[in-house]
Amino acid sequence: MKIAFEHKQSAHCENGVASNLMRFNGYEVSEPMVFGIGSGLLFCYIPFVKLDSAPLITYRAMAGFIFKRFAKRVGIVIKREKFKDPKKAQERLDENLRKNNPVGLQVGVYHLVYFPDEYRFHFNAHNLVVYGKEDDTYLISDPTMEKVTTLTAQQLEKVRYAKGAFAPKGHMYYPISFPEKLNLEHAIKKGIKHTCREMLAPVPIVGYKGIKTVAKLIRKWPIKKGTKRANHYLGQIVRMQEEIGTGGGGFRYIYAAFLQEASDVLQNDTLSELSKEMTEIGDLWRDFALEASRIYRNRSAQTDAYNKVADQLDSIGNRERDFFRKLKKAI
Amino acid sequence: MKKDEVPQDDGFLKEEHGKELNYAVDKDGNYTTALSSGWEAKTIALNNALARIEERIADAKTRVHENKTSPIEYFMEYCRMDVPVLSSYMGMWQWRVKRHFKPSIFKKLSDKTLTKYAEVFEIDLKQLKHFDTDS
Numbered sequence: 076m077k078i079a080f081e082h083k084q085s086a087h088c089e090n091g092v093a094s095n096l097m098r099f100n101g102y103e104v105s106e107p108m109v110f111g112i113g114s115g116l117l118f119c120y121i122p123f124v125k126l127d128s129a130p131l132i133t134y135r136a137m138a139g140f141i142f143k144r145f146a147k148r149v150g151i152v153i154k155r156e157k158f159k160d161p162k163k164a165q166e167r168l169d170e171n172l173r174k175n176n177p178v179g180l181q182v183g184v185y186h187l188v189y190f191p192d193e194y195r196f197h198f199n200a201h202n203l204v205v206y207g208k209e210d211d212t213y214l215i216s217d218p219t220m221e222k223v224t225t226l227t228a229q230q231l232e233k234v235r236y237a238k239g240a241f242a243p244k245g246h247m248y249y250p251i252s253f254p255e256k257l258n259l260e261h262a263i264k265k266g267i268k269h270t271c272r273e274m275l276a277p278v279p280i281v282g283y284k285g286i287k288t289v290a291k292l293i294r295k296w297p298i299k300k301g302t303k304r305a306n307h308y309l310g311q312i313v314r315m316q317e318e319i320g321t322g323g324g325g326f327r328y329i330y331a332a333f334l335q336e337a338s339d340v341l342q343n344d345t346l347s348e349l350s351k352e353m354t355e356i357g358d359l360w361r362d363f364a365l366e367a368s369r370i371y372r373n374r375s376a377q378t379d380a381y382n383k384v385a386d387q388l389d390s391i392g393n394r395e396r397d398f399f400r401k402l403k404k405a406i
Numbered sequence: 407m408k409k410d411e412v413p414q415d416d417g418f419l420k421e422e423h424g425k426e427l428n429y430a431v432d433k434d435g436n437y438t439t440a441l442s443s444g445w446e447a448k449t450i451a452l453n454n455a456l457a458r459i460e461e462r463i464a465d466a467k468t469r470v471h472e473n474k475t476s477p478i479e480y481f482m483e484y485c486r487m488d489v490p491v492l493s494s495y496m497g498m499w500q501w502r503v504k505r506h507f508k509p510s511i512f513k514k515l516s517d518k519t520l521t522k523y524a525e526v527f528e529i530d531l532k533q534l535k536h537f538d539t540d541s
Contacts, residue, residue: 084427086439107429107437127455185486193418193452197491221424221441238494239487307458313451328407328429332437354431358407361447368450 080177080206082216082223086325087135088202090115091218092179093142095204097151099177100250102257104149111333112148112259112266113141116326117273118395120280120289129311132289134326138200138241139181142248144269148262152252157244161232164245168205168213171249177206177216181246183237189217189224199241205231263337264406270330271403274395283399286392293385297378305381310371313364327357334402345405349398356394363387407431409440417444418452459486470537476512477537478503481527495526 080099085091090106093113097104110116115135124131135141146153158164171178183199184190206223207214213231215224226234235245274282289312296305317325331353338346367384409430419425425441432438466480482492493500505511506519517531524531 084424086427086429127458189423191418191420191423193456196486197488219426221427239491242494307454310451310454313447314455317445317448317451325428328437332429335437350437351435354407361407364447364451368447371454372450 076172077207077209077214078172078175078177080204080216082206083218084221085218086329087115088217088219089138089141090329092202092204093145095216095218096177096179096250100253102253104257105332105336107329107333108259108336109145110141110326110329111270111337112262113143113145114266114269114273115141116270116330118282118285120285122280126315127311129308132312132315134316138202142179144266145262146250148265149257149259150254151250151257153248154251155246155248157246159244161236161245164235164247165228165232168247169208171247172205172208176249177204178247178249179204180235181241181243181248182234183239183243184234185237186230186233187217188226188230189215189220197237197239199237199239199243259340263340267337267402267406271399271406274399275403283392283396286395287389290385290388290392293388294378294382297381306371309367309381309384313368313371316360316364325357327353327360331357343405345401349402349405352398352401356391356398359387359391359394363391409433409438412440412442413445414442415444415446415449417442417449419444459483473509475507476509477534478512478523479507480537481523481529481534485527492526496522 078099081095083091083095083098085094085106087106087110090109090113093109094104094106097109113136117133117136119133120130121133122130136144142153156167158167168178168180180203181199182201182203183197184201185195185197187195187201201217203215203217205213206216211228212225213228215226215231217224235243237243276282276284278284279288293309296308300308331350334346334350334353338344338350363384366387370380370384407428407430409432412428412430425443427439428442429437430440463480463483466475466483469475470477470480478492482488487495489500489503493503496503506515506523520534521531524534527534
């Protein structure tokens with residue numbers, strides 16, 4: 076059985092699954108729209124959570140939050156299920172496919188056979204859609220992939236029952252109830268307000284203050300932690316920004332795309348101006364990533380090189396502070 | 407980022423994996439999407455993460471040979487796991503997994519426990535028990 080499901084590639088898995096499932100159900104909502112309404116944009120420095128023994132930095136809301144907030148704000152209801160027993164998880168999946176209902180799944184990345192080896196880490200908050208089953212093979216729409224792919228029942232069970240942090244436990248979800256018309260205006264405003272509140276939060280590890288805190292720390296690392304660890308930490312920042320699906324620069328562009336779309340929906344020109352500004356901020360994040368990765372590659376820990384990237388980050392912090400103050404007023 | 411600036415550097419994505427999607431601005435200032443084959447900054451960061459893993463695997467291997475740790479630690483590193491992830495797959499407390507790193511304790515482990523480790527690592531029980539001959 077194969078459901079007529081349109082696969083559309085996205086920059087980020089969760090937005091993509093949400094957007095594709097919405098389209099299947101007859102609502103055209105773009106990836107940036109899901110991201111913006113779901114208040115996906117964030118900066119958070121979490122020193123007490125370690126990823127590959129470096130402090131965790133995230134550039135977006137926690138996995139699952141984006142779709143949850145999006146659903147609440149536009150008035151759709153999502154059904155979510157977890158299963159202790161993998162057999163039951165598979166039965167329920169098959170049942171949905173028989174009913175012509177494609178479902179979103181949370182999976183672990185490490186056992187995803189169609190991913191490049193280099194990308195396979197124990198990260199358990201990846202999302203994909205199953206849209207059919209032929210013999211013992213499931214048809215998979217992984218929104219980060221250009222094309223659709225497949226997994227055998229055994230391979231699928233493995234990724235659905237990956238262990239470790241954020242273990243999916245067979246997590247399966249799909250929208251079950253829709254309003255007559257999506258009230259985007261209201262949802263957009265709510266989403267923007269939430270993001271502004273978080274980015275301007277008076278907390279040293281969140282939002283623009285968090286960015287400035289990390290800039291301060293970068294200056295200290297070569298002296299306090301030594302070359303090797305300082306470089307490792309810096310490399311991890313770049314990886315978390317660009318590689319591990321938390322995307323810093325990338326997410327800023329998605330947000331800029333959202334503001335442009337929102338400016339049309341709300342008939343608000345200021346948002347279109349702010350979209351341009353967010354694009355510039357995204358470019359600054361990319362410059363930062365490039366500089367930081369070069370320090371890392373050269374394995375040097377010259378204090379002035381560190382200070383230089385710290386300056387860059389500090390000015391990004393200021394830019395984002397000014398930006399979100401303006402955005403808050405524009406709504 | 408302008409559409410024509412979307413990086414097309416060499417990355418880890420091979421032909422069969424396709425490319426990655428980026429959001430970028432077209433020449434009229436409108437947002438659109440473009441595919442990227444890879445980006446230098448990403449590749450450097452990922453390369454370094456991989457080099458670090460290789461280093462850890464090599465280090466674990468040496469210590470197994472020096473009888474300072476058990477093959478369990480080696481295969482844990484090989485599978486890119488850490489103690490929390492491995493203990494979660496084993497359904498064991500972390501301190502027990504760490505204890506199994508001790509060569510003297512490892513030697514006394516039952517086949518049942520070892521089989522479970524082997525399944526998690528996706529290897530033969532033999533590879534776990536007779537480390538030197540198979541590695």
